[in-house]
Amino acid sequence: MNTIEMEVDVLVIGGGTAGPMAAAKAKEKNPALRVLVMEKANVKRSGAISMGMDGLNNAVIPGHATPEQYVKEITVANDGIVNQKTVMKYATSSFDMIQELDSWGVKFEKDETGDYAVKKVHHIGTYVLPMPEGHNMKKVLYRQLKKRRVEITNRLMATRLLLDEGGAIAGAMAVDSRTADFYVIRSKTVILATGAAGRLGMPSSGYLFGTYENPTNAGDGYSLAYHAGAELSGIECFQINPLIKDYNGPSCAYVTGPFGGYTANANGDRFIECDYWSGQMMMEFYKELEGGNGPVFLKMDHLAEETISTIEEILHTNERPSRGRFHEGRGLDYRTGMVEMHISEIGLCSGHSGSGVWVNEHAETTVPGLYAAGDLACVPHNYMLGAFVYGKLAGESAAEYCASHALPPVDNAQVEAERKRVWGPLDVVDGLPPGQVEYKLRRMVNDYLQPPKVTRKMEIGLQRFAEIEEDLSRMSATNPHELMRAMEIHAIRDCAEMAAQASLYRKESRWGLYHYRVDYPEKNDADWFVHVQVKKDANGNMSCFTRPIEPYIVALDEEEKTAYQKLRIVKEPAAA
Amino acid sequence: MTYALNRVTVPVTVDEEKCIAAKGCTVCVDVCPLDILAIDLAKGTAYMKFDECWYCMPCEKDCPTGAVHVDIPYLLR
Ligand SMILES: Cc1cc2nc3c(=O)[nH]c(=O)nc-3n(C[C@H](O)[C@H](O)[C@H](O)COP(=O)(O)OP(=O)(O)OC[C@H]3O[C@@H](n4cnc5c(N)ncnc54)[C@H](O)[C@@H]3O)c2cc1C
Ligand code: SF4
Ligand code: SF4
Numbered sequence: 001m002n003t004i005e006m007e008v009d010v011l012v013i014g015g016g017t018a019g020p021m022a023a024a025k026a027k028e029k030n031p032a033l034r035v036l037v038m039e040k041a042n043v044k045r046s047g048a049i050s051m052g053m054d055g056l057n058n059a060v061i062p063g064h065a066t067p068e069q070y071v072k073e074i075t076v077a078n079d080g081i082v083n084q085k086t087v088m089k090y091a092t093s094s095f096d097m098i099q100e101l102d103s104w105g106v107k108f109e110k111d112e113t114g115d116y117a118v119k120k121v122h123h124i125g126t127y128v129l130p131m132p133e134g135h136n137m138k139k140v141l142y143r144q145l146k147k148r149r150v151e152i153t154n155r156l157m158a159t160r161l162l163l164d165e166g167g168a169i170a171g172a173m174a175v176d177s178r179t180a181d182f183y184v185i186r187s188k189t190v191i192l193a194t195g196a197a198g199r200l201g202m203p204s205s206g207y208l209f210g211t212y213e214n215p216t217n218a219g220d221g222y223s224l225a226y227h228a229g230a231e232l233s234g235i236e237c238f239q240i241n242p243l244i245k246d247y248n249g250p251s252c253a254y255v256t257g258p259f260g261g262y263t264a265n266a267n268g269d270r271f272i273e274c275d276y277w278s279g280q281m282m283m284e285f286y287k288e289l290e291g292g293n294g295p296v297f298l299k300m301d302h303l304a305e306e307t308i309s310t311i312e313e314i315l316h317t318n319e320r321p322s323r324g325r326f327h328e329g330r331g332l333d334y335r336t337g338m339v340e341m342h343i344s345e346i347g348l349c350s351g352h353s354g355s356g357v358w359v360n361e362h363a364e365t366t367v368p369g370l371y372a373a374g375d376l377a378c379v380p381h382n383y384m385l386g387a388f389v390y391g392k393l394a395g396e397s398a399a400e401y402c403a404s405h406a407l408p409p410v411d412n413a414q415v416e417a418e419r420k421r422v423w424g425p426l427d428v429v430d431g432l433p434p435g436q437v438e439y440k441l442r443r444m445v446n447d448y449l450q451p452p453k454v455t456r457k458m459e460i461g462l463q464r465f466a467e468i469e470e471d472l473s474r475m476s477a478t479n480p481h482e483l484m485r486a487m488e489i490h491a492i493r494d495c496a497e498m499a500a501q502a503s504l505y506r507k508e509s510r511w512g513l514y515h516y517r518v519d520y521p522e523k524n525d526a527d528w529f530v531h532v533q534v535k536k537d538a539n540g541n542m543s544c545f546t547r548p549i550e551p552y553i554v555a556l557d558e559e560e561k562t563a564y565q566k567l568r569i570v571k572e573p574a575a576a
Numbered sequence: 577m578t579y580a581l582n583r584v585t586v587p588v589t590v591d592e593e594k595c596i597a598a599k600g601c602t603v604c605v606d607v608c609p610l611d612i613l614a615i616d617l618a619k620g621t622a623y624m625k626f627d628e629c630w631y632c633m634p635c636e637k638d639c640p641t642g643a644v645h646v647d648i649p650y651l652l653r
Contacts, residue, residue, distance in 0.1 A: 041609040045634040050609055155611065177611055207651045209610065209628045216609045246652045248630075322631040322646060329653050430577040481611060481626065 001426075003182045003419065008034040008151070009402045010395070011172055011187035013158045014221065015039035016047020016214075017384055018374030019193035020141040020150075021391030022398070026191075027148040029399035036151045036185070038174060040194075040484075041216050043152050044142055047195060048214050048351075048375070049384065052135030054255050054319045056108070057121075057383040059129040060094040064118040067091035069125045071554045076564050077123075077278045078354050078380040079511050079523070081234065081531060084553050086379045089361035093389045098129070101388070105140050107133040119258035123274040123563050128254050134318050156183060157484050158220065160418045161190060161228040161370070164408035169228075169369030171410065173418045175487065180426060180480040182419050188405050189369045189398040192357065193391060194221030196239065196375040197495045199488070201345030201450060202442035205246055208435075212241050212248050212344040213375075221376040222348060222357065223491035226498065231358040231366045232534045233378040233547070235502035238451065238514045239349040240282050242296070245342040249320035253277075253298075256315075259307050261300040264338060265293040272567050277352060279512030280564045286343060286451075286513050297338035308334050343513075345442075346450055348495055351375035351382050353514055358533065358547075363394035366535075369405065371398050424473060425486045431476025434486040441468050441489065445496050449503065451516045458500045465497050497542060498534050505544040506532050586624040587631060587649040588613070594643035595621040604635035604644050 010026045012019045015037040023037045039046055060070045070091040075082050098116070102108060109117040109130040120126040145152065155177045162171040162184075171186040198213025209215045226232060242263070243250060253263060253275030265271050265288050272284050289296050300308060312334065316324035332339065350356035356378035363371045373390035375382075382390065425431065448461025472490055477483035508524035509517050530546040537543040595601075598620030605613045605622060612626040613635060622643070629649060636644040647653075 041611065042606055045607040045638070046609050050632055050634055051637070205652050207649055209630055210649065210652055211630075214609055214632070215628070215630055247648070321633050321637075322648060325646075326648050326652070329648060432577075433579070484611075485628075 001180050001182065001423070003184065006036070006183065006185045007407065008036040008185065008187045010035045010189050010191065010398045011185055012037045012191045012193060013172060013224070014047070014193035014195060014374070015043035015152065016193065016195055016374070017049050018387035018391035018394070019191070020145055021388045022191045022193060022373055022395035023150040024144045024148050025392045025395030026399045027150055029396050030402070033399060033402055034151070036153065037145065038156050038158060038185070039152065039154050040157045040177065042154045043145065045138060046216065049137045050214060051321060052137050052318045053131055053384055054134060054314055055128055055130040056098070056385050057254055058094070058127050058381065058385055059098060059116070059118060060091045060127060061098065061116050061118055061129070062095060063115070065125045065127055068554050070127065072556055072560055073122055073124045074381050075552070075554070075556060076561060077276070079279065080529060080561070081237070081354065081510070081549065082380050083550055085361045085550065086359065088553060089393070090379060090382060090386050090389050093392070094385055097385060097389050097392065104144060106137060107131060121254050121257050122276045128258065130255070132314055157487060158194070158224060159422050159487050161224050162186070162410060162414055163228060167229060167367065168408065169367060170408040173415065175422050175483065177480050177484040180423070180483055182422060184410065184415055186407055186410055188402045188407055189371065191394045191398055192221045192225060192370065192372040192376060193374045194224070194376055196347055196349035196351060197222050198347050198349070199442065199492055200347050200495050200499065201445050203248065203345045204342065208438060208442065210248050211347070212243060213347055213349065217375070218488040218491055219348065219495040220488065220491045221372070222498065223494040225357040225365065225370070225372065226494055226534070226536055228367050228370060229536055230370060232498065233356065233358040233531050234350070234354040235348060235498045235534050236506050236515050236532060237279070237354040237511050238499065239347040239353045239355065240451070240513055241277060241344040241352065242282065242285050242341055243344045244298070244326070245295070245340040247323060247326040248344070249323045256298065256300055256311055259311055260303050261298060261311065263341070264297050264299040266295065266297070267293060268299055268338065271569055273569055274567055278564055279353065279514035280567050281512065282343065282514065283512035283516065284568050289343065296341045298341055299338045300334040301336055301338060305335070346445070348499065349375045350378045350380060351387065353511070354378065354380035359390070362397045363390050364397055369401055422487060425475045425477035425483055428474065428476035432471060432474050434475050434477065434482055434489055437468065437471055437475055438485065438489050438492065441493055441496065444468070449496065449499055451513050453503050453515065453517045455504065455517070455519050458504050462497065462500050465493055465500065468493055501542055501544055502532050502534050584627050585650055586627050587629050587647045588624040588635060589645050589647070590622045591643045591645070592619065592621045594641045596641055597622050601640065603638050603640060607634040607638050609634070
């Protein structure tokens with residue numbers, strides 16, 4: 001096992017969606033910069049969009065939606081807790097990004113006149129743009145990286161960031177999942193684009209890798225940012241999604257909704273007005289699931305044959321193509337039966353909810369030289385297009401920072417400590433297998449953190465996570481692959497602790513099911529209309545504190561504020 | 577510590593007749609985001625080494641000879 005040293009100007013960690021865009025844009029800004037994408041898997045097929053995507057969930061296209069309207073929508077969907085400037089920056093950059101992707105060869109659905117065929121799924125506005133041929137996303141991105149001469153290293157997992165004396169970025173350290181070689185990469189800037197913390201909770205099937213998120217996204221970036229002293233925000237606003245029972249494909253209100261499919265209860269009746277994913281919607285979903293009319297289904301059996309084959313074509317070939325095989329195995333046909341649904345394990349993700357590393361509208365974190373984009377950067381409900389937009393912003397900001405900063409020296413003490421930690425499991429004989437530790441940790445996450453959140457349970461959870469911290473140094477790895485898994489467990493455990501601390505700190509309920517605290521069941525704007533931040537303090541302890549919400553730049557009226565509070569369909573009482 | 581050897585069936589199978597790993601192909605191993613496929617050097621074919629699958633299918637889609645088949649893991653079927 002060797003130690004390998006490298007030097008670059010911009011180090012992009014994660015080559016999924018936001019990462020390649022960030023690298024391409026940093027190069028575009030200054031082609032002389034040395035830009036490296038470090039990817040844990042292989043850039044050709046990594047991340048959430050590895051097989052492609054069914055559509056844009058949040059396109060803000062002139063003539064269909066305005067940036068102001070979108071900012072309002074996300075403000076109410078995220079229960080008021082947003083830095084509107086960051087959402088506005090996304091909204092005003094969204095259309096340019098669509099046009100750029102279009103020019104790169106990404107295919108979006110257009111109508112007869114050549115206009116983008118946007119569909120309505122959200123409560124207020126119209127933002128969903130289908131991509132029936134969305135399976136070439138990764139190829140398109142890869143071509144751009146090659147064209148711009150971005151360097152790529154595959155199968156490298158970043159494990160810690162390097163800091164200079166003043167706490168600014170000096171690079172990152174990583175381990176090769178094939179050879180266990182240790183990498184020390186000096187860089188002026190780091191862009192974190194490592195995706196969601198998708199391996200936090202355990203799917204109810206018990207299959208550890210059957211998560212909604214690509215399980216390569218174990219939460220490494222959240223842990224990297226935390227240990228570098230960055231602020232994280234909204235960690236208590238968990239990601240929980242409605243999924244097909246036992247299969248991790250989305251229920252696909254976005255795909256089937258515009259065709260007339262909908263979420264129904266056991267009687268085949270609609271119970272929510274709007275299928276757009278929000279905490280409030282998940283709360284109604286959860287109540288129906290657990291109630292007498294449960295479980296919940298996706299209903300399509302009333303649709304015409306033509307419509308159903310179109311839906312099948314999209315759902316069974318693009319984003320999660322094994323879905324067709326799953327249904328076939330159970331003998332389910334959309335024409336004759338409803339699809340049983342369930343809720344996903346908990347995770348952290350700003351792409352879907354609002355939990356991530358704090359960034360401003362330039363994708364800057366609170367650590368100088370550190371940028372974040374995509375699912376791990378706290379811009380609520382940002383989805384794929386948001387990952388591209390913030391990737392671009394991060395790349396441009398990093399390129400600018402490079403122009404006025406020298407490469408900081410490396411602190412050998414940090415390198416020594418990290419090499420010892422990373423190679424540790426290879427030296428342990430007779431240790432705990434990482435798979436077993438992960439199973440136990442994630443089961444505890446389910447037992448103690450899954451909403452409804454209960455104070456005493458979360459406190460016990462924290463005790464268990466502290467005990468598991470002791471176990472980390474007892475893990476042994478018999479090969480580099482297992483070593484990668486062992487290091488991922490360190491990150492998952494950090495995320496679990498952050499999730500518990502932030503949830504205990506916010507003493508109210510908000511975001512529907514995402515932060516439903518049984519012992520503080522009401523929303524309390526008087527005390528908790530604030531961001532909750534998590535950060536490693538000067539003594540190395542996890543601390544929580546509040547950050548005021550910046551004055552809104554788009555005002556909401558009272559009617560709009562409550563739009564997402566009234567999602568349940570109220571039935572007229574039947575005449576006796 | 578002593579360890580047990582538990583048997584599990586894996587969701588991804590490779591048709592040994594079709595696989596051309598012996599000729600140097602490593603496509604499925606390269607594209608798998610979870611890095612759970614490997615080449616059996618003795619047999620000259622690819623196989624699933626770790627039961628950590630997202631059933632996402634790049635391995636099947638990108639295999640040049642159609643040798644890979646992805647099933648849903650037994651626990652979820
Ligand atoms: C099943 C599914 C369906 C979705 N459907 C839609 C949709 O229809 N429309 C829509 O707009 N959005 C959709 N989304 C959301 C969208 O895909 C994401 O918001 C977006 O792709 C996130 O981009 P990202 O760059 O943050 O993460 P990713 O694209 O996942 O990239 C993260 C990358 O980081 C790498 N990585 C992780 N840890 C490390 C490490 N330690 N070192 C190095 N590399 C690392 C990973 O391998 C991965 O390649 C969906 C998401 C999922 C999971
Ligand atoms: S891609 Fe196909 S042919 Fe190539 S090694 Fe894998 S199974 Fe064999
Ligand atoms: S289905 Fe996906 S995770 Fe499973 S082996 Fe194939 S590429 Fe890897």
